[in-house]
Amino acid sequence: MNLEQISSTKIFGGxxxxxxxxxxxLSCAMKFAVFLPPQAQHHKVPALIWLSGLTCTEQNFIxxxxxxxxxxxxxxxxIVPDTSPRGKNVPxxxxxxxxxxxxxxxxxxxxxxxxxxxxxDYICVELPPVLLEKFPLNGLxxxxxxxxxxxxxxxxxxxxPSNYRSCSAFAPIVAPAQVPWGQKVFTExxxxxxxxxxxxxxxxxxKSGAGSQTPILIDQGTADDFLQTQxxxxxxxxxxxxAGQPLELNMxxxxxxxxYFIASYIEAHLRFHWNYLNK
Amino acid sequence: MNLEQISSTKIFGGxxxxxxxxxxxLSCAMKFAVFLPPQAQHHKVPALIWLSGLTCTEQNFIxxxxxxxxxxxxxxxxIVPDTSPRGKNVPxxxxxxxxxxxxxxxxxxxxxxxxxxxxxDYICVELPPVLLEKFPLNGLxxxxxxxxxxxxxxxxxxxxPSNYRSCSAFAPIVAPAQVPWGQKVFTExxxxxxxxxxxxxxxxxxKSGAGSQTPILIDQGTADDFLQTQxxxxxxxxxxxxAGQPLELNMxxxxxxxxYFIASYIEAHLRFHWNYLNK
Numbered sequence: 001m002n003l004e005q006i007s008s009t010k011i012f013g014g015x016x017x018x019x020x021x022x023x024x025x026l027s028c029a030m031k032f033a034v035f036l037p038p039q040a041q042h043h044k045v046p047a048l049i050w051l052s053g054l055t056c057t058e059q060n061f062i063x064x065x066x067x068x069x070x071x072x073x074x075x076x077x078x079i080v081p082d083t084s085p086r087g088k089n090v091p092x093x094x095x096x097x098x099x100x101x102x103x104x105x106x107x108x109x110x111x112x113x114x115x116x117x118x119x120x121d122y123i124c125v126e127l128p129p130v131l132l133e134k135f136p137l138n139g140l141x142x143x144x145x146x147x148x149x150x151x152x153x154x155x156x157x158x159x160x161p162s163n164y165r166s167c168s169a170f171a172p173i174v175a176p177a178q179v180p181w182g183q184k185v186f187t188e189x190x191x192x193x194x195x196x197x198x199x200x201x202x203x204x205x206x207k208s209g210a211g212s213q214t215p216i217l218i219d220q221g222t223a224d225d226f227l228q229t230q231x232x233x234x235x236x237x238x239x240x241x242x243a244g245q246p247l248e249l250n251m252x253x254x255x256x257x258x259x260y261f262i263a264s265y266i267e268a269h270l271r272f273h274w275n276y277l278n279k
Numbered sequence: 280m281n282l283e284q285i286s287s288t289k290i291f292g293g294x295x296x297x298x299x300x301x302x303x304x305l306s307c308a309m310k311f312a313v314f315l316p317p318q319a320q321h322h323k324v325p326a327l328i329w330l331s332g333l334t335c336t337e338q339n340f341i342x343x344x345x346x347x348x349x350x351x352x353x354x355x356x357x358i359v360p361d362t363s364p365r366g367k368n369v370p371x372x373x374x375x376x377x378x379x380x381x382x383x384x385x386x387x388x389x390x391x392x393x394x395x396x397x398x399x400d401y402i403c404v405e406l407p408p409v410l411l412e413k414f415p416l417n418g419l420x421x422x423x424x425x426x427x428x429x430x431x432x433x434x435x436x437x438x439x440p441s442n443y444r445s446c447s448a449f450a451p452i453v454a455p456a457q458v459p460w461g462q463k464v465f466t467e468x469x470x471x472x473x474x475x476x477x478x479x480x481x482x483x484x485x486k487s488g489a490g491s492q493t494p495i496l497i498d499q500g501t502a503d504d505f506l507q508t509q510x511x512x513x514x515x516x517x518x519x520x521x522a523g524q525p526l527e528l529n530m531x532x533x534x535x536x537x538x539y540f541i542a543s544y545i546e547a548h549l550r551f552h553w554n555y556l557n558k
Binding site: 064264 | 288342534
């Protein structure tokens, strides 16, 4: 396996590392970050997959969220993929919400995107065996993410509930087919077939019977500029209620869409996931 | 007073804010960051001044160090100035270690620097009354910093021990007259007068009798690429020992010069300062 270590830096007694490899599903080189807690020197550990939001790379979460402190205490690895295929040969547009940095964790079917934009396959199919072969992981995963990455975490979890012990999200896009970000990018990546859109729409997946008896945890800031237009957690809440999917939706007074919000509540999310990863 | 709020973002129940004002001592507009803990809504609080390192702005510490969590718990404000004068009319060089981003917390005497590079006056004279007028601060300050900012914290503290309750540093430049970074920039900013250099050299200040009975706290990573060439904490340790200055120097195995190192030990520094700020 072609896996190059880009960096390895000690933090809270563990190691924050970044790797690069040739991602077959994306036809490009991809970076991802791995935090290994101190316990990983002695035994295999469970891992949280973190999916970042629009414009992010593998760097944002690892430098701004402050997650390593609690992960080091618990003994949890954290895997942070990049948010899209990258490179000169990968299609892009001069917009923050489509193309590179905006993979939306789906498999594109439309030109010019379909050759590279297969983030769903990358996260669900290609990356896990790479991680299990290279790192001291015990095979138990949970999944979380922010905004576009919250959409990724929810939709991937709901399509593959047996692959993850638990799922949470910060300020997620829960109903992409109902909001401008999702409508724009789904049309570009998936075309006009709304049945295909529903495959990557957390609210629609819940309505179609996906889910599990494990509660889903969502934190959402009330001062988030995207709350009313792009995020609309009430749509997901209503669908979960009707479907009997347990959901803990915390509306956080005065918090916005930034990593300051994530930093404030990441400890609660890590401990939520640990409760299921450590059973 | 001309003080413009650039941003105000909730984090850990407090507020991370950034302001801009016209800094007379620097003849330019300057940004600084203020973290106000939740307690500041009810009563005046003490503050830590944090001085950042080469290439940094007011943003690095507030987005990467993870300090707000503990500061919010304790009830401590954190003030983070920029590291130099800025702007089109401010001299600069195409180098990371001189000019903009590299103010070194001194008062330059040499052309072209002397009109703007008065960071010592800015931090010691101009900024404190601005802070006390605008924010709910009780007038008690401690001071800390990283690398070039560790040099700033140590030298400013040793020259003004009654202005601060305590001082700490991460990977500080402790003897600028002995190392390449300091020799280069002191020659540029201060000229050839070594007696003037000694005014901004923590080791020299200790040797000249500056100090206090309050211990100084320093954390230094053993895997720091600059340890042997630029930082040399053993020079400061020896001077403190000879002068009777209490010093806690922690050599941290395997840590480098990055904010991952700072994040790992910032809690210990905040609690150290709180011990003196809350007396």
